[in-house]
Amino acid sequence: MQNKILQTLKERGYRMTKARQGIAGILSEAGAPLAAADILGPLDSRLRGDDIKKLRVNKTTVYRELEMLRAENLILEVDFGDAIKRYELADSKHHHHLICVGCTRVQDVEVDAPLAATERRLERQTSFKIERHALEFFGLCAQCRFPRR
Amino acid sequence: MQNKILQTLKERGYRMTKARQGIAGILSEAGAPLAAADILGPLDSRLRGDDIKKLRVNKTTVYRELEMLRAENLILEVDFGDAIKRYELADSKHHHHLICVGCTRVQDVEVDAPLAATERRLERQTSFKIERHALEFFGLCAQCRFPRR
DNA sequence: CATACTAACGCAACTCAGTTGCAATAGTCA
DNA sequence: TGACTATTGCAACTGAGTTGCGTTAGTATG
Incomplete structure (x- = not known):
């Protein structure tokens, strides 16, 4: 298989x-x-x-x-x-995405340490039990920022 | 007005x-x-x-x-x-959302310091220019976790 | 290999959020 | 009090996704 x-x-x-x-x-x-x-x-x-x-x-x-x-x-x-x-x-591996708003190219990125700490803080402060998060970054990739003439 | x-x-x-x-x-x-x-x-x-x-x-x-x-x-x-x-x-003020998957209640939360640092790191590592991010947390609010009988 | 059971498939019709073209209505300004 | 046109309402449409149902084709068994 x-x-x-x-x-x-x-x-x-x-x-x-x-x-x-x-x-x-x-x-x-x-x-x-x-x-x-x-x-x-x-x-x-x-x-x-x-x-x-x-x-x-x-x-x-x-x-x-x-x-x-x-x-x-x-x-x-x-x-x-x-x-x-x-x-x-x-x-x-758990990851997030960096999405080019010019060409829709997608690149995987890792973020987690800071988010894990933030989630623990939010759980203490809000009494929510956080199950998951959605995080995406939007921007312009190198090709769209500096197009070759 | x-x-x-x-x-x-x-x-x-x-x-x-x-x-x-x-x-x-x-x-x-x-x-x-x-x-x-x-x-x-x-x-x-x-x-x-x-x-x-x-x-x-x-x-x-x-x-x-x-x-x-x-x-x-x-x-x-x-x-x-x-x-x-x-x-x-x-x-x-710029904020994010904590959304209860049980009752759809929404609470605003602040996160930004760690994300700003992460975005700078990602820009260095990827040569994307990041314009914005989308971040939402999903979980269960106190009422949905501990419903009163 | 034959065949029967039923998971999986294809089709058509539907839902639902959102969009578009266009004619009718109503703010605003002179 | 008009006249100009921004704004509105209607109806028809779009596009992603869903549903009901009859048909097809994997798989297990003999």
């Missing part, structure tokens, strides 16, 4: 369908969080390498598959504040 | 319409970020205090007004990760 997501799903009793293999493959190779539309587009071209020509996957299937993978804790929902659900692999 | 938003708008040449006065009033009195739907609901009852009975404001008007106020930097868009745009007054 080439892919960690697929392997885990199989262990948990899920069937190995073509749509599932395609979606898991795309998620595993993505360099940034993906939306359903990112998966709907490239899917058939990706699977063309197998002996399957022009596999079409319905958007309902993609949405259901993403929701199932999230419920199985294999992917995490990421929010860039634009009303589109994006997902990334759950097995990586 | 009772209201700071309305006063600023008047200075900038906007007309003082009934819908505008109602929307500005609601935003000014809100204790938490508001969505368009929060404004569409209470509007007519709020304005009933004037000699206007049952003023109806169309949702298009509310969305347009909110977008205008944001473009005029009088309100800020706040993102709770649920695909709904919320807004709060822009004149308050």
